Amino acid sequence: MIVSPVCCCCFGYSLVALGMALASRQELSPPTSRSGSFSYSERIGGAAIADDPGEVADHEIGLRIRTTILAAGAYYRIYDQLLGGETVFGDTRQFTIEPTVGLRWTKLQAKADAGFIGLDKSADWLDPFIGVRLSTDLTDRWNLSGEADIGGFDTGSKLAINAQAYLGYRTEMFNHPTMLRVGYRYLSQDFETGDFSGNRFKWDVTQQRPVIGLSMRF
Template sequence: MVRLCRSLSRVMEVQVIAIGSLLIVPAAGGQVREFAFDVGSLPKSAPDQERLPDDKEPGEPISADPGRVDPGVPPAGSPGAGWTLIVSPYAWGASLGGDLGLAGLQHNLHLPFRDIFKHVDLAAMGTIEAVNDRWGGYLDAQRVKTSQAEAVRSLPVDLDIRTRRLAGGFYYKAWQIPLPGKSAFGAGRDISIEPTAGLRWTHMRARAGIAPLAVQTTGSAGWVDPFAGLRVNADLSRHWNLFTQADLGGFGAGSDLSVNAVAMLGYRTRLMGRRTILRGGYRFLYEKYDQSDFTKRGRFIWDMQQRGPLLGMSVLF
């Protein structure tokens, strides 16, 4: 009412007074005119309506922030959103421990996490995932080169180990338990239980050198393991997410046995305008492989556990 009186006063250049449902407007010659109106017909203000910033004009897009949902952009993985690509570089600070056999030499290897950076010569890791509604697929790649000095039968041995892995699989969101509210990216919160299956290719190359005896030997092995397991994605809150995956593989098709387990806590935000999930967690991988080596007299044995913290991020396109 006050705004209406002020607006009329500015236009008519006279003081307009409101009493109840009457507007009193001074007219020429000292006369006063009264106008009746229905207060309920006036538009009501909407204090909860989103207001434009002072530096924005109507129709101008508002800059995105971590809690804002972009209009016209369906949430990733929601029906009708189409394909969403997720690129996830990460670092895995894994300790290495177990039995390594090469050309008749067998050694119990132990490389703790606190020493990992002293021995890692090269490390490159990342995952690419594509998801459309309930279906998704992923490729996880790793390439690591380590070198360290060990002792075998009181002799100093230099060990170089190169590991390459490529795992690819598909998953299906078989069960989705809805939760109240939405995530920071606009999708409805839920707990998703996802059976998964795929193949994991592993290639190992090891070189052992005994300097006092001027002996050096190199061996390599590669195998493909089928695997099957379960993934769980749980929206803990608007920003926080928990992802876990566990799978078993090998079954004698490649290795005798492989066990993979990972758990990561993620935080949804934005980096350079892109939907991004910052992740941290822990991963465990066990592989048992035992086959004749290139000498045909010895065995190539890889009976190893790798475990340690994960740090990374996932960027959605």
């Protein structure tokens, strides 16, 4: 089995605010698997979103929202087409299709600060999701991959949509095979809940940003 950790740094403009995110991904999969292989993956991500301060009754109000996302799932390779030749890592070039199913946990922490008083609120929920992953080796060095899933189904959020695409380049770093990646990620979540006092909380947010990262094989 090969363990391929991926560490990504995400940045860019969110529809909510300018934010920064950190994400990591780990996968367990056979090195030269063919159609019908079963694998497991997990993804951890976090982001801090800070809105510009506003003013209410001549008092400056600051708002900071921190999101933490953990996703784990399994995917099954249903299609594997050999493209001929090998990658620079010695693997067979191929095009693959892998349906996936899993769970995504989201936690929000919000802090409002008016100087003389502060307020902290938090919420978390768990969404099931189903989706598909695609990957194709363009050349012995270049790879194009993408994945998309839909979830929520009124179990956690009403609806959650996640999509991402990456262009990868195979090279070597510290004497280890390495894939450098650049891409784009889209995440939309529609979540609503209430508490015992009748107050409602609604998180209907779309975030999208470019992504850069790498994976290293040990």
